[in-house]
Amino acid sequence: MELFDVIAARHSYRGSYLPEQVxxxxxxxxxxxxxxxxxxCNKQTTSLIxxxxxxxxxxxxxxxxxxxxxAPAVICVTTxxxxxxxxxWGNDRCYGVQDYSAAIENMLLAITALGYASCWIEGHVTDAxxxxxxxxxxxxxxxxxxxxxxxxxxxxxxxxxxxxxxxxEMRAKFV
Amino acid sequence: MELFDVIAARHSYRGSYLPEQVxxxxxxxxxxxxxxxxxxCNKQTTSLIxxxxxxxxxxxxxxxxxxxxxAPAVICVTTxxxxxxxxxWGNDRCYGVQDYSAAIENMLLAITALGYASCWIEGHVTDAxxxxxxxxxxxxxxxxxxxxxxxxxxxxxxxxxxxxxxxxEMRAKFV
Numbered sequence: 317m318e319l320f321d322v323i324a325a326r327h328s329y330r331g332s333y334l335p336e337q338v339x340x341x342x343x344x345x346x347x348x349x350x351x352x353x354x355x356x357c358n359k360q361t362t363s364l365i366x367x368x369x370x371x372x373x374x375x376x377x378x379x380x381x382x383x384x385x386x387a388p389a390v391i392c393v394t395t396x397x398x399x400x401x402x403x404x405w406g407n408d409r410c411y412g413v414q415d416y417s418a419a420i421e422n423m424l425l426a427i428t429a430l431g432y433a434s435c436w437i438e439g440h441v442t443d444a445x446x447x448x449x450x451x452x453x454x455x456x457x458x459x460x461x462x463x464x465x466x467x468x469x470x471x472x473x474x475x476x477x478x479x480x481x482x483x484x485e486m487r488a489k490f491v
Numbered sequence: 492m493e494l495f496d497v498i499a500a501r502h503s504y505r506g507s508y509l510p511e512q513v514x515x516x517x518x519x520x521x522x523x524x525x526x527x528x529x530x531x532c533n534k535q536t537t538s539l540i541x542x543x544x545x546x547x548x549x550x551x552x553x554x555x556x557x558x559x560x561x562a563p564a565v566i567c568v569t570t571x572x573x574x575x576x577x578x579x580w581g582n583d584r585c586y587g588v589q590d591y592s593a594a595i596e597n598m599l600l601a602i603t604a605l606g607y608a609s610c611w612i613e614g615h616v617t618d619a620x621x622x623x624x625x626x627x628x629x630x631x632x633x634x635x636x637x638x639x640x641x642x643x644x645x646x647x648x649x650x651x652x653x654x655x656x657x658x659x660e661m662r663a664k665f666v
Contacts, residue, residue: 317493317494318492318493318494319492319493319494319497319524319600319601319604320520320524320601320604322494323524323527323528323597323600323601324527326527326529328529340665343665344659344663345495347659347663348659348663349494349495349498351656351659351662351663352498352499352501352656353498353596354501354503354596354599354611356611356613356614357614358654358655358656360656360657360662362662363662363663364662364663364664365663365664365665365666366663366664366665366666367665367666368665369666372666400614401614403614403618403619404618404619404620405618405619405620407618407619409614409618411613411614413588413589413592414588414592414595414611414613417588417589417592417593417596418592418593418595418596420589420593421528421529421592421593421596421597422498422596422600424529425494425498425597425600426494426495426498429494429495436529436531436589438531438586438589439531439532439575439576439578439584439586443578443579443580443582443584444578444579444580444582445579445580455666479533480533481526481527481533481535482535484519484522484523484526487526487535487537487538487539488519488522488523488526488538488539488540488541489539489540489541490515490518490540490541490542490543491540491541491542491544491547491630
């Protein structure tokens with residue numbers, strides 16, 4: 317699919333998924349797309365775990381208090397705090413959030429291009445009840461990494477609901 | 492260009508640019524791609540300013556202590572702190588960094604697809620000397636928005652230098 321068509325077609329999907337398995341080759345392409353995103357000073361702070369084991373998925377959905385309960389696969393995103401550089405005033409500069417966000421956006425586009433649906437689930441994972449920590453323990457994520465996002469992957473069973481966005485002129489200009 | 496080809500072709504470019512103007516239609520497509528990115532709770536915290544006026548560009552490059560000195564256009568990215576929601580423990584959850592990072596990644600892909608080069612310049616802009624604040628003042632950015640990134644846009648004059656990335660197996664797995 318052509319880039320601009322993919323960007324226009326990508327939407328957050330919060331419906332049910334069809335019980336069709338996602339081939340690992342597709343999950344691999346999606347993760348490769350994520351890892352191809354840039355990272356501050358090339359620190360590559362983001363790592364990925366694709367889960368398609370039904371028992372593990374049931375446990376993950378049991379932990380998550382979320383609209384996503386039946387996707388046949390999820391990709392869990394973890395981040396490691398690595399200082400990119402110290403600026404001239406002695407401050408540690410870290411770009412972990414930027415790094416994983418660019419990786420997630422690439423994956424959402426790849427998911428769309430391959431005919432699947434998804435949704436960036438971060439709030440529910442990183443709220444103060446720390447669902448991400450529980451999922452990380454289940455998946456044996458190393459202590460120095462935080463699990464901050466779960467991306468469902470699967471064929472949508474329901475209609476995509478579109479959100480309304482502000483017009484271009486309210487958010488962009490030329491000078 | 493096909494999505495996966497664009498993702499593979501995108502690289503950070505730190506060389507010189509050819510003095511060819513970038514049509515505003517292309518800058519508009521790039522900004523539209525950025526604004527099509529998702530945002531936490533659809534708060535649309537990111538705004539964009541495309542600059543192609545030679546005098547303004549000279550002033551911006553004068554403020555920036557950066558490798559980017561001659562791109563014929565730049566897109567400045569601003570973010571507004573908007574609370575997406577209060578979690579169940581009373582904490583304000585804001586997704587501004589995630590929102591602008593997804594928008595920037597979309598724009599980098601659009602820039603690549605249209606045959607231009609760019610680089611995500613954030614560190615130099617948001618370091619403690621606050622170059623971003625100076626550029627924001629020059630561009631009359633509203634007080635409640637922070638200018639956090641400058642994306643050059645133009646045809647590259649030099650070779651693209653590629654960074655080495657860790658192998659897939661070091662950053663991703665299946666369970």
